[in-house]
Amino acid sequence: MSATIRINYREALRQGLREALLRDERVFLMGEDVGRYGGSYAVSKGLLEEFGEERIRDAPLSESAFVGAGIGAALNGMRPIVEVMTVNFSLLALDQIMNNAATLRHMSGGQLSVPVVIRMTTGAGRQLAAQHSHSLEGWYAHIPGLRIVTPATLEDARGMLFTALQDPDPVLIFEHASLLNVEGEIAAEPRAVDIDYAAVRREGTDITLITYGGSLLKAMEAAVKLAELGVSAEVIDLRTLRPLDDATIVASVSKTRHALIVDEGWKSGGLSAEIMARIVEQAFYELDAPPGRICGAEVPIPYAKHLEDAAIPQIDGIVAAARDLVK
C-alpha cells in the first residue's frame, strides 16, 4: 500500500488544479475572484502566488465574456480551465457553452476542437437561496458535444480535472457545494481517473440506488441503514452524466431488479427521467417493480434551512422509498 493523506474535497480540487498547472504549461485558470480572493469557495487559494497572474486570471463580472474567452483560447491551442461561480450564473454563458463550445467541432467538419474545461459549483445545502443553489447539470447533460462530469469522491475531485483536460472537446465539471468540507483519506500520490464510467460504490443484491455528486454520500448512508433493515442496496455513482454509462446501470439493475434514482435536480424533464427511460428501454424484462425516483422538490430552492432540507433528497426519504420499492 502506498501512503495516504487526509484531505478534504476543497483541497483535493486544489491539488487537481495544481497538478494540471504543473504538468502542462498550456493550462491556465480563469474566473471571477479565482486569483486575489482565492476563489469564492477558496478552491484556488494560494495558486496566484505560486503560478502568477498569467496563469491565474481574475475575470470581470461577465460570464459570457470570460467563458467565451476561454473557448477562444482553447480553439487556439491553450488548455483553459474556466471557473464559473455557480451553475445558476452559468446561464449567462449558456450561449457560449451551447452555441460555440458544443457545436464548433461539428460545424467545422472536425477542423476545430474546443478543449476547454469549465468548472462550476452546483447544488443546495449551504443556504444560498434560489439563485445560487440549483442543480442544472441535468440540463447540460441534454447537450450533444459536451461531456458532463460530477466528482463525488475525493479521488475524483482531484483526478477528474486532468483527465478532462486531455479531452479534445469541452468538459463541464460540476462540484457540489455541500461536499467542499468532506474529509477523507486518499492516496498521497495523485492517480489518473477515467471520466467514462460509472462506479459501483457499494455492492448489493436487492435494489440499486443510482446517484451522483452531492447525493452520493446520502445514498451511501441510506444503504447502511437499509442493510440494518435487511435490504441490500447497491450504490452507483454515475460520475459522468453525459455520456451516461448505460452498461453499468443496466447490469446492476438486472441483478437487483429494483432501481431508485436519487437526483437533487427537479423531476420533470430531468436527468432522473432520462435514466429511468433508459432502464425501462434496456432492462424492462429484468424489473421486478417500477423504477422509483427521489428528486429535488419542484420549487426554487428555499433559503430557510428547514425548507431547504425538505426540498432536496435526504437519507430518511431514500431509505423509505427504497424499502417501499422492494416490499
Added chain:
Amino acid sequence: MPSLGADMEDGTFTEWHAEPGQQVARGQVICVVETQKGAIDVEIWQAGTLAKLIASPGQKIPVGQVMALVATEGEDWKAIAATAAEAPPRGAARSERPMPASAPGPVPAAVAPGEMPVTVPATPGRAKISPAARRRAEELGIDLTAVKPSGTHAVISIADVELAARAAKPPDRQAAMRDAIAAAMSRSKREIPHYYLATGINAERAISWLEKRNEAVPIGERALFAALELKAVALALRETPELNGFYDAGGFRPGAGMHLGVAISLRGGGLVAPALHDVDRLSLADLMARLKELLRRARSGQLRSSEMSDPTITVTNLGDLGVETVFGVIYPPQVALVGLGRLQMKPWVTEGTIAPARVLQATLSADHRVSDGMRGSRFLAELDRLLQQPEILA
C-alpha cells in the same frame, strides 16, 4: 392444519373444496392437503359457515396453524370475515400503493406540479405482474393465474413466481414417504420397548364358514378372509383394551373406538395404514365394503384426514405374499401391532388325531410400557377363540 400422522410437522395446502359463505357439515371434505403420504382430503369437524379462507395453494402450513375461519350457528360470517385482519381478499387486484412524496420531511403546503399525488386505479380482473416475474414464469412454465402476490403492493414478483415453481415441482413422493416411514419406525424402535408373541391358529372352521357364507350371497357381497380376520381382531381387543390406544407424554390413552389401521402397500413402494373406524361394530358385509373402498382410495391417493390421524392399532397382513409370520414394528404413538401371516396347510393335532389344517400365524407386537406378555397372550387366545366361532364375526 390437522396432524395427519404422528410425525407430521407441516402440510402443503393444495386446494379448497369450499368457499366463504358456504354451509359446512361436520365431516365434510373442505380442502386437500399434500403430505409426505400423499394428497389427503381434509374434513372439517366444526359445523357452520365458512367465513374466511386463509390458506392458499402452495403454502406450507405448520400443524396447528389456522387455515380458515368458521362462523358457528348464530354468528355472522361476514362480520367475522370483515374483522379478520388480513390483506386484500383473494384474487382481488387492488392498488394499495401510496405514491411516495418526492420530498422527505415537511412538504410545502402548495403542491407543485411534479408532486401531484397520482392514484393508480385498480384494473379489475387483471393481476399486476412485474416484467421480470412474467418472463421468469414463461421460462419455468408457471401459470401466472395460479400465483398469488406476497408483497404489500399486490404485484406478482419474481420471488412469488419462483416460490410457485418450487411448490409446483412434483415432490418426490416416494422419497418423502420413505423419509416419513424412516422417521416413524426409528422413533418406534428408539422409544417403544417391543415384546413379541406368536401363535398358530387353526383356521379351518373360519374358512369353511366363510366359504359357505360367500356361496349364499351375490358375488359383490363376498368377503375376503382378511375382512374376517379384521373383525376378529377388533372384537378380541374388547378383552384387552390396553392394546388399543396411544402412548404419549401423558402415558397411555385408550382409543375412542376400535379404529384398525390397515397397512396397505402402495404401487411403487411405501405403505400407508389408514383407519377403518369402529370395526368391532361393523357387520362383515359393511366391513368388506369399507375395506374395498379404503384400498381403492389409498391406491389412488384420496385418503381422508380422519383416516390418517386416528388409527388406534395397526393390522398388517403380509399373508398374500407367502410369508408365514410377520413381527411388525409399532406405529407410534400406537401401542400394538397385529401381524397376520399366510394360511399354510400343516399337520394339526386335535384330540390325539393328526389332520391337515390351514393354519394362521398370528403375532402381536406390543408396547411393554403399557401391557405385559400375559395380557398380550390373552389377546391372541381371544383371537383364536373368535376364529373358532366365526358366526360371531358375521
